[in-house]
Amino acid sequence: MPTKKQIVTVLLDRHGRTFARELGVELAKNTPAPLYRLLCLALLTSAPLSAEAAMRACKALGKAGWTTPAKMADTTWEERVKVLNEHGYARYDEKTARQLEALTDHLQNRYAGDLRQLRAEADGDVKKARRLLKEFKGIGGVGADIFLREAQACWHEFQPFADKMALKSSAKLKLGDDASALAKRVEARDFPRLVAALVRTQLAKDHQQIIDWASKA
Structure with a gap:
């Protein structure tokens, strides 16, 4: 042994x-856009699909230019469905497209589009951070853990x-x-x-x- x-x-x-590095985002700078993309990845990975499918779909969202809450908010449900459907989310494209909208709206309304405000509110309390993350539509315990595992x-x-x-x-x-x-x-x-x-x-x-x-x- x-x-x-x-x-x-x-x-x-x-x-x-x-997984953040595989997605192509740089978390070290602790800036809003990479953290948002990580949150989207946590949402996509929470679906009962393969990790490869989730990564492929999240990369496609980035390639489409939807890398910030503001840019995602400018998309239509139909546009999101199309990108998700074409990149491995055929069974969950419509539901996930709605969840992305709700997640983005909550981030903008609650944290002004900046997940660093969630970090500040959690103040080092991992249980509180998980609870706040689970307030996002589509982010359950698994999704919150995925986010924190990478965000650390x-x-x-x-x-x-x-x-x-x-x-x-x-x-x-x-x-x-x-x-x-x-x-x-x-x-x-x-x-x-x-x-x-x-x-x-x-x-x-x-x-x-x-x-x-x-x-x-």
Whole structure:
């Protein structure tokens, strides 16, 4: 059996890319547009579709130019349905198009289009942050956790944060079953990459491969 350090090294090497980075948004600057796109990704990923379909659809929204609340608010329901339908959301396009509108309206009305105001209101309380995120149409517990898992890269007060999928994957690899235990495995700057890698491993179901690769490292 490889050491935990070897497993973590392989995890980061094979899967150590955050979903925000895959989407093409830079969270480090903590600016409104990337945070909004992350919220949209959390919404799309909450649907009972594959993570690949959610990412593909969210990239399509960005390619269409709908990267801010103001730009999304200028779209029609029909336009949103068309883009979603053409990029993997054929069964959920109409519902998700409505949810995107409601989510955007709530963000503009409640936080002036800036999720950093939600951060300030939560004031480092992860339970309050989850509750506020769940006030967005289409964002449930899973969606809130997805958002916080990624946002901790720039909202450092919520680190270490790991959602259920990441912890389930971590337990399979004997790395610990809570975020605090996981945080001891890497430096703080690499923690968001580690939890993303664990989620990707869970999605790929390649835990045994990770162990085998680590054994050969």
